[in-house]
Amino acid sequence: MFAAFKRIIKSGWKNFRRNFGLSIAVIGIMAVTLFILSSLLLFDFLTREIVGVIRDKIDLSIYFNTQVAEADVLKARDMLAQIPDIESVTYVSRDQALQAFKIRHAGNDVVTNALEELGGNPLQASLNIKAKSSESYQSIVAFIQGAPFKDSIAKINFTENKTVIDRLNAILRAVQQAGIVIIILFTGLAVLVSFNSIRLAIYSFREEINVMKLVGAPKWFIRGPFVMMGFAAVLFASLVVMITLWIGILWLSPRLASFIPEINSLEFFKQNIFKMFVFQVVTGFVIMTFSTYLAMRKYLKEA
Amino acid sequence: MKIISFEGVSKIYNSHSIALDNVTLAIEQGEFVSLAGKSGAGKSTLLKLLIAEERPTKGKVLFENKDVHRLPAGELPKLRRQIGMVFQDYKLLPDRTAYENVAYAMEVAGIEDQYVKRDVPQVLELVGLSNRTKNFPHELSGGEKQRVAIARALAQRPDMIVADEPTGNLDPLNTFEIVKLLLKINELGTTVLLATHNKEIVDSLERRVVILDQGKLVRDEEKGKYLIT
Known part of the structure; x- marks a missing residue:
C-alpha cells in the first residue's frame, strides 16, 4: 500500500512538472479562488472589528x-x-x-x-x-x-446623539448582512469557476485516462496522480495568495490605522498567517479533490 | 485448453448497424490466430468485447472460462492485465518516456520496484529499444512506438497478447518487424490474437486464420490464407 502511495505521489508530481503550462493555469485559477475566499474572510474580520470599535465608542x-x-x-x-x-x-x-x-x-x-x-x-x-x-x-x-x-x-x-446612533446601527446591520451575501455569492462563483476549470483540465487528459484503463490500472491508481497534481497546484496557489495578501495588507494596514487606530490588520495577519495558510490548503484541496472526482467519474465510468 | 470462447456473440448498435452477427469462436492456449477481414468487418468490435470495453447484445465471451461481462467491477483491471492489448494508434502515455510507459504497466499490477527495474530494460531489449528508453513517444518513429506498446503488453506477463491492426500505421519494413516480434512472443508461449486487414501478413504467417465479413464469421482454417468468397 505504501509503495502504491509512493508511486502515486511520484507520478502526480511528474505529471505536474511535465504539464507545466496546464499546471500554471490550474494554479492561477486556484489562486484566484483562494484569494477571493481569503479576502472575504479578511473583509468579514475587518468589518466585525470596525463594528466592534464603533460600538465600543457608543x-x-x-x-x-x-x-x-x-x-x-x-x-x-x-x-x-x-x-x-x-x-x-x-x-x-x-x-x-x-x-x-x-x-x-x-x-x-x-x-x-x-x-x-x-x-x-x-x-x-x-x-x-x-x-x-x-x-x-x-x-x-x-x-x-x-x-x-x-x-x-x-x-x-x-x-x-440618538439620531446618529440609530443611523449607525442601521449602517452596521446593513454592512454585516451585505457581507454575508457577498461571501456566499463570491464563494459560490469562485468554486464554480475552479470546478469548471478543473473539468476542462481533466478533459485534456481523457485519452490518457482511457489508456490507463486499457492497461489495467485500477480506478484509484488512475485517480491518485490527478489528486496529487491538484494538491501540488493548491500548495503553490496558497503560497501565491499568501504573498499577495501580505503585500496587500502591508499597503492597507497603515491606511486603515489612520482611520481607526484600534485596528492593526498587519498584526492580525501575522498572528494568523499559519492558520490562513492551512485554511487555504484545506479549502483548496477539498474543492480540487471534489472537482477532480466529479470530472474523472465520467471517464472512469465508461468501460 | 481454451483461453477464449465467443459463444453466439452479436453486437447490434441499431437495425442498420450490426457489427457482429452470432459469432462463435474458440482459441486454444499457445495459438497464434490471425483475425482477418475488411475494415468494418467487426474485428475491432470483437476485441473490444474481449476486454469488456463494450458489451455484447447477445451471447457470451469467456476468458479462461470466466464470462468477462459478468466480472465484478474490481476484477476488470485484472482481466485487462491478463490480456496485453496492442493498438493501431499505440495508445502510449504521451508525457512518459518509453521506460515509464512500460514500467507503468507493471506498477498498476502492484509489482515491486526492484522487479520493475530488472524487467523493464529486459523487455525493451527484447523489442530492440534498449537505446530509446528515455525518449518520449513524440520522439519515436511509428515502428518504435508500436514496439514500446508491445513491450508494455509483455511487461505484464499476460496470458495472451491481442493486437488490433498493430501495423496499420507502419511502413512495410516496420510491419514485418512487428509481425516477427509477435511470432517470437508466441514462440515463447504466449497466445497471440492478431487482427489485421493486411492480406500479405496473413498469407505469410501460415497460421490459423479466422475471417470476418460484415460481422459474420465466414472462415476458420488452420494454416489458412486471407480469402473471402
Whole structure:
C-alpha cells in the first residue's frame, strides 16, 4: 500500500512538472479562488472589528445636579448595574471630573483662568454606562427616565446623539448582512469557476485516462496522480495568495490605522498567517479533490 | 485448453448497424490466430468485447472460462492485465518516456520496484529499444512506438497478447518487424490474437486464420490464407 502511495505521489508530481503550462493555469485559477475566499474572510474580520470599535465608542452618560450627594449617585449606579442589558456602569465623581478636565486643558490659560474665576468645582458627577448591545440604549434611557433618581439628573447625553446612533446601527446591520451575501455569492462563483476549470483540465487528459484503463490500472491508481497534481497546484496557489495578501495588507494596514487606530490588520495577519495558510490548503484541496472526482467519474465510468 | 470462447456473440448498435452477427469462436492456449477481414468487418468490435470495453447484445465471451461481462467491477483491471492489448494508434502515455510507459504497466499490477527495474530494460531489449528508453513517444518513429506498446503488453506477463491492426500505421519494413516480434512472443508461449486487414501478413504467417465479413464469421482454417468468397 505504501509503495502504491509512493508511486502515486511520484507520478502526480511528474505529471505536474511535465504539464507545466496546464499546471500554471490550474494554479492561477486556484489562486484566484483562494484569494477571493481569503479576502472575504479578511473583509468579514475587518468589518466585525470596525463594528466592534464603533460600538465600543457608543456610550451613555448621566450627569447629576451638583447638589446631589455622592451616596445617592452611587445608589443610582448600583441600581443600574442590576439591569441585564448593561455591561458596565462607571462612576466619575465631581473631583475626578475636575482632575480630568484640568489635565485635558493643561497649558490653556483661558480655560484655567475661567475655572479659577468661577471658584469651587462647577463640574457634575456622572455615571458612564456601556450597554451589551447598541440597540439596548433606547430601553436603558427609558428606564432612567422613569427611575426614582430621575429628578437628580441634570442631563443624559445619549438623547442628543440618538439620531446618529440609530443611523449607525442601521449602517452596521446593513454592512454585516451585505457581507454575508457577498461571501456566499463570491464563494459560490469562485468554486464554480475552479470546478469548471478543473473539468476542462481533466478533459485534456481523457485519452490518457482511457489508456490507463486499457492497461489495467485500477480506478484509484488512475485517480491518485490527478489528486496529487491538484494538491501540488493548491500548495503553490496558497503560497501565491499568501504573498499577495501580505503585500496587500502591508499597503492597507497603515491606511486603515489612520482611520481607526484600534485596528492593526498587519498584526492580525501575522498572528494568523499559519492558520490562513492551512485554511487555504484545506479549502483548496477539498474543492480540487471534489472537482477532480466529479470530472474523472465520467471517464472512469465508461468501460 | 481454451483461453477464449465467443459463444453466439452479436453486437447490434441499431437495425442498420450490426457489427457482429452470432459469432462463435474458440482459441486454444499457445495459438497464434490471425483475425482477418475488411475494415468494418467487426474485428475491432470483437476485441473490444474481449476486454469488456463494450458489451455484447447477445451471447457470451469467456476468458479462461470466466464470462468477462459478468466480472465484478474490481476484477476488470485484472482481466485487462491478463490480456496485453496492442493498438493501431499505440495508445502510449504521451508525457512518459518509453521506460515509464512500460514500467507503468507493471506498477498498476502492484509489482515491486526492484522487479520493475530488472524487467523493464529486459523487455525493451527484447523489442530492440534498449537505446530509446528515455525518449518520449513524440520522439519515436511509428515502428518504435508500436514496439514500446508491445513491450508494455509483455511487461505484464499476460496470458495472451491481442493486437488490433498493430501495423496499420507502419511502413512495410516496420510491419514485418512487428509481425516477427509477435511470432517470437508466441514462440515463447504466449497466445497471440492478431487482427489485421493486411492480406500479405496473413498469407505469410501460415497460421490459423479466422475471417470476418460484415460481422459474420465466414472462415476458420488452420494454416489458412486471407480469402473471402
